[in-house]
Amino acid sequence: MSLPIPLLSVNLITLFWIVAGLLAMFTALSVVVLSLTWLERKLLGRLQRRLGPTRTGPMGLMQPIADALKLILKEDIVPTSSEKAIFWIAPVLVVVPAFMIWVTIPGTGNLVLKNLGDLGLFYIIAFSVVGILGLVLAGWGSANKYGTLGGLRAAAQLISYEIPVIMVVIAVAMLAQSLNMVEIVEKQSSYPYVLVFPLGLVIFFIAGLAEVGRTPFDIYFAESEIVGGPFVEYSGAHWSVFFLAEYINTFAVAALTVLLFLGGWSGPFLTGNWEIIWFLAKVYAVILVIFWIRGTFPRLRIDQLMAFAWKVMVPLSFYAIVITAVYLFYGLPPWTLTLMSLAGLAVVGYAIYRRFAGPASQAAQVRARYLALQSRSGQ
Amino acid sequence: MTNIPTGVVARGEPMEMLLNMGPQHPSTHGVFRMVLWVDGEKVTDVEPHIGYLHRGSEKLCEGEQFHQVITLFDRMDYLANFNNELVYCAAVEKLMGLTVPERAEYVRVILCELNRIASHLLFVATMGLDAGAMTPSMICFRGRERVQSLFEAVSGARMMHNYFRIGGLKEDLPDNFEEMVGELMPLLQADIEEADKLLTFNEIFLARLKGVAAISVEDALDFGLTGPCLRACGVDYDLRKADPYSVYERFEFNVPTGLDGDCWDRHFVRVQEMYESMKILEQALKQMPKGNVTSSLGRRLPRPPKGEVYVRTENPRGEIGVYLVCDGTDKPYRLKVRPPSFCNLSAIKHLLKDTWIADTVVVLGSLDIVLGEVDR
Numbered sequence: 001m002s003l004p005i006p007l008l009s010v011n012l013i014t015l016f017w018i019v020a021g022l023l024a025m026f027t028a029l030s031v032v033v034l035s036l037t038w039l040e041r042k043l044l045g046r047l048q049r050r051l052g053p054t055r056t057g058p059m060g061l062m063q064p065i066a067d068a069l070k071l072i073l074k075e076d077i078v079p080t081s082s083e084k085a086i087f088w089i090a091p092v093l094v095v096v097p098a099f100m101i102w103v104t105i106p107g108t109g110n111l112v113l114k115n116l117g118d119l120g121l122f123y124i125i126a127f128s129v130v131g132i133l134g135l136v137l138a139g140w141g142s143a144n145k146y147g148t149l150g151g152l153r154a155a156a157q158l159i160s161y162e163i164p165v166i167m168v169v170i171a172v173a174m175l176a177q178s179l180n181m182v183e184i185v186e187k188q189s190s191y192p193y194v195l196v197f198p199l200g201l202v203i204f205f206i207a208g209l210a211e212v213g214r215t216p217f218d219i220y221f222a223e224s225e226i227v228g229g230p231f232v233e234y235s236g237a238h239w240s241v242f243f244l245a246e247y248i249n250t251f252a253v254a255a256l257t258v259l260l261f262l263g264g265w266s267g268p269f270l271t272g273n274w275e276i277i278w279f280l281a282k283v284y285a286v287i288l289v290i291f292w293i294r295g296t297f298p299r300l301r302i303d304q305l306m307a308f309a310w311k312v313m314v315p316l317s318f319y320a321i322v323i324t325a326v327y328l329f330y331g332l333p334p335w336t337l338t339l340m341s342l343a344g345l346a347v348v349g350y351a352i353y354r355r356f357a358g359p360a361s362q363a364a365q366v367r368a369r370y371l372a373l374q375s376r377s378g379q
Numbered sequence: 380m381t382n383i384p385t386g387v388v389a390r391g392e393p394m395e396m397l398l399n400m401g402p403q404h405p406s407t408h409g410v411f412r413m414v415l416w417v418d419g420e421k422v423t424d425v426e427p428h429i430g431y432l433h434r435g436s437e438k439l440c441e442g443e444q445f446h447q448v449i450t451l452f453d454r455m456d457y458l459a460n461f462n463n464e465l466v467y468c469a470a471v472e473k474l475m476g477l478t479v480p481e482r483a484e485y486v487r488v489i490l491c492e493l494n495r496i497a498s499h500l501l502f503v504a505t506m507g508l509d510a511g512a513m514t515p516s517m518i519c520f521r522g523r524e525r526v527q528s529l530f531e532a533v534s535g536a537r538m539m540h541n542y543f544r545i546g547g548l549k550e551d552l553p554d555n556f557e558e559m560v561g562e563l564m565p566l567l568q569a570d571i572e573e574a575d576k577l578l579t580f581n582e583i584f585l586a587r588l589k590g591v592a593a594i595s596v597e598d599a600l601d602f603g604l605t606g607p608c609l610r611a612c613g614v615d616y617d618l619r620k621a622d623p624y625s626v627y628e629r630f631e632f633n634v635p636t637g638l639d640g641d642c643w644d645r646h647f648v649r650v651q652e653m654y655e656s657m658k659i660l661e662q663a664l665k666q667m668p669k670g671n672v673t674s675s676l677g678r679r680l681p682r683p684p685k686g687e688v689y690v691r692t693e694n695p696r697g698e699i700g701v702y703l704v705c706d707g708t709d710k711p712y713r714l715k716v717r718p719p720s721f722c723n724l725s726a727i728k729h730l731l732k733d734t735w736i737a738d739t740v741v742v743l744g745s746l747d748i749v750l751g752e753v754d755r
Contacts, residue, residue, distance in 0.1 A: 048517035145398050149420075151734070215511065216583055224406045224509050299511025300582045301737045302420050333672045 019182040021113045025102055030114065030283070033247040034064035039284075040291050045257075047295035071243075073234035079142060082233060086141030091234070091241040093134030097127045098245040101252050107276040108265045121179040125166055126345065132158045135220065135230045138242070142233035150229020153302055154220035160309035161210040168204045168319035171197070171324040172260045182264070185264030190261030196334045197340035199320050205286075205311055208253035210305070212246065215294040219302050252319050255279075255284035262286075312348060319344050398736070402431045406509055406740035409750030413727075414744075417736055425731045427724065432754040441650045441716040445471055445681040446545055448711065453539040454717065456752040458501055461487070461494040461530075461693045462469040469543045469624060470690040470701040474683040477674050483547040484626045485667040489560075490533065490542070492663070496567065497526040498695035499649045499656075499696040502747045503574050506646050509744040510587050522570030526732050529559055536576055545681045546674030550604070560664060564657070569668045571653045579650055588643035592730040592742040597639060602726040606697025607648040608746060612640035618693035625692075631665065640743040649747070684708050696720050696747055716755060720748040 038053070038061060045052025048155040053060025078087060104120045106112035116123050132155055139151020176184040176195060194201045210217035221229035231242050256281065258264060266279035300308070326332070396575055401412035410431035416424040436455055440448045452463040472479060479487075500519040507515035527537040532553055534542035542549050553559075578584055594604070596612045601717045609616055617634040619627040635651030637644025685707040691700040697719025704713040730742050 044513070048514050049521070050517060145396065149398075153420075218511065219737075222511065222737065224511060224740050227405055241546055296577075297512060297513050298507065298578075298581060298587060299737075300583060301587055303735060304586055 010326065018114075022378065025113055026099065029099065029102060029251075030244070032245055034068070034252055036247045036251060037064045037067065037289065039287070040222040040294075043288060043291045044295050047292070057280065062207075070239035072237050076238055077233075078232045079144070079233050083143065084086075085152040086137045087233075087280055088238075090134045090138035090141055090230075090239050091245075093137060095241050095248075097130040097134075097246040098248040098252070102248070103261070104181060105186050105255055106185070106264075107279055108273050109186070109275075111273055111276055112182070115180070115182055118179045119171060120181040121169055121184070122183075124167060124181075124252075128165075128249075128252070129158075129162060131249070132254045138234070139230035142230070144233050145285055146226040146228070147230050147232045150220045150222075150226050150232070153226075154230060155221055156302070157213070157217065157305060157309075158211060160306055161207045161313065162312040164203050164207040164304040164309070164317035165211060167314075167321055168207070169260070171200055171317075171320045174321075174324050174328060181259060181320040185259055187264065188263040189266050191334070192261060194263075195263070196337045197320075197324070197341055199323075199344050201257065201314070202345060203313060203317050203320060204260065205257055206319075208257065209290065209293070210309070212249040212253050213248060215360075216297040216300050216332035217305060218299055219305055222299055226358055249292060250287065251283065254283045254290065257286050259340075312351075316344060330372050383399060400739065401428075403667060406504065407743060408537075408748055410550050411724075411743070411748065411750055411753070412732075413739065415731075415736070415739065420642060420735050420737075422731055422734050422736060425728055427727050429721075429724070429750075429753050432750045435555060435753065437714055437716060437754040439457050440711055442710065444709050445683070445711065448714070449543060450539070450541050450543075453541060453720065454536060454695065454751060455755055456694060456699070456720070456749045457538060458498045458749055459494050459695045460540050461543070461597070462692065463489040463699065464540070465491055465693070466690060466692040466699050466701050468543045468545050469692065470688055470703045471681060471683055472674075473690055474686055474688045474703060474705060475545075475676075475678060475681060477546045479547055479674055480671045481626075481668050482551075482670040483672040483674075485601055485663055486548055486552060486672065487543060488625055488627065488630075488662050489660060489667070490530070492659050493529065495695045496571070496653050496656050497523045499653050500526075500571070500574070502649050502695075502744075503578065503646070505747075506744050507574075507578050507740075510584055510738045512578060512581070512584065514575045518574045518577070519568055522567055522574070525563055525566055525570070529563055530555075530560060536578070544673065544674040548672040552671050564660065568657055571650070571657070579647060585643060587737075587741060588745070589641060590639070590640045591738050592651075592734060592745070593639050593641035594730060595640065598729065599726070602729065604697070605722065605723040606694065607652065608697065608726075609721050610634065611637035611644035611648045613638055618691060618698055622691065623649040624690075626663075627659075628663045632656075632658050642741055645745040645747075680709055682707075691717070694719050696749065696752070718752040718755065720746075720750075722748055724748050724753055 042052040042060070044050075055061040056066045063135070066332065069185055078084065095181040101124050102122055103113045104116045105216035107114065135154040136151040139147040139149070139154070172184065172193060173179050175197065178184055178187070209215075213220055220226075221231060226232070233241060262282050264282075265279035267275065267282075268275055290301035320341075323337060323344065327334075327337040329338070393488055395416045395418050398415040398417050399412070400415055401407035407413065407580050412428040412431065414426040414428065415709060434454075435453050443451065449464050452467045453460045455668040456463050471477075500523045504516035504523075507513070507519075517731070530540060531537045531558065533550070534540035544643050556733060596604075596614055597615070599609050599612045601664040604612075605616070613636050615634050615636050618624065619632075620634055620710035631654045633651075635648050637656060683705045685705055687702070689702045691698050691702060693699075698717070699719050700717035702713075702715040703711055706712040727743065728747065730746075731739055734742060
């Protein structure tokens, strides 16, 4: 029994499962977002020697629900000078790609909504770029100069950091000889790729942070300068949709880091679909690192951010491709790739330390000068 | 298209956008307003607007009796209340020729230095926030909260203390003050060190602040910068040393200076000043004598003789001066304040030339203005 739609020649039962699967994914991701907001508040609180939320429920566990309710019940203000259609469509353009990515991200070998096979990684990368459009439109449509600035910053930043992400993903695909997410993970069953390709992990993680605009790359909604960037005019449910997308994207970056470099769901003791516990544990560990960075670092400036992308990340990602190609072409043993990766990291690390934008060497210089000054004035 | 964002104006080449920052902006430290002309992300020109917090304090002072003016001074630089009370009280005392009891002087110094630390802690907190780091602000606010709790125990209020009196203090310190300070000092030292270690030499923080909006010594002197903003240029000028008032000449402390006069140096100088203030506190607590805290004036209303006087002291933000004219009545004839924030702020147009939009908040933060004092 098939539906009378020629393009979608699926039978009703398949359709039912697709709808059920999408609903399950939506629910699961919403729960994940709620857990992430709680986790972020708690962890940041502990990093700052606060308690974080405590009043709503045990350990403040109901806080995200209270927040969500508050946001939904708030008045949704649409500025009179805004471009209404764009203003309304922008959050959708941001949140839909964020969800769409998850269609093909596997939790375990079987637990995936729709394994797109060799299209998997390509599909993820393609959809992760679409969100930029929503951010630019949100900034432009709200007819606010801070929003416009934020939207343009978002475009510049996300497109710049998309290049290293894509390059590293290509390198991983070369290693696994597949674009299929499940196959990539299964190739890592003996050892995760982080052991042979640490350079890739570093590039992917840093560029991923920039892709989702987490500290220290939260330039496009920098709340101290452009007070929220593209989201500045949004309130209530609209704003919460952006918020949802941001956390789902953060989760997606962590999940991709785990799938591409940390061996996905492979781990001892667990078999079958229970392996999702390993997957989630690893993803949440990566998320904790992201939150930890947020609690520690200030924000870069836009020119420093772009310089970092084009002078460091892009060349480094090209190097990553070259060493992977060399490794595969000559059939070298895996440890050579590790060595080449580490060499690349060391060279770039040294270059950064020596010269690039000078922060590290500047820190050393400044510290030395001031120590000298202090010892002089102390005498 | 219904509405193109307004304010796209061409002032010659290239096309510039007019960006209004403030008075409702989270990073303008109150109700300061800057109109920026930006070319992309570059600031080409800036026009500062002040006056949103103008309450006519100087005029109000003329309608109050001398001891009532103290409350108005609390509300000028609301982050350094004790320091402000001190300069006004010192001005009236100088005009009347009153000698303040030694214990009262020591208490004043202790409270002023604690207030300096609290104010600088707030500076470090906001500097971190302006640069995008959130954790230092929590650490600093915790330290400031500790100081304020002590102030509350001493004066009954966390801010707006109204504790200094002309010729002395409202009352003596609480009995367990030494205990409380003894508990506070190591905690405060730890807080300062923690924030310092987390922020000052952080590489992103250095990249954001070092070399941004540097000002030369000549320019700084021309603009009348004082306090940490001037010392960041390397000028060793601190009124506690250069023109000692109260009992400051009895203490050993350094005057920290910067080298380049940029935003980072202004931050660094303030952090170092907190350590120096801790040194002053330790010495003052050791030396503090017992005794009376009110002068021979007692509880009578002060009525200075006809004349005029100018007194200046070192506020956390710089040199605050009070010019007081008396006509022999129980109210000031004219009272003019030279506020450090206002003079420091005057350099903002010069400092913001050819910076980035992201730098504007950092530069403004590094000047550490208090709008209550700028507008009065």
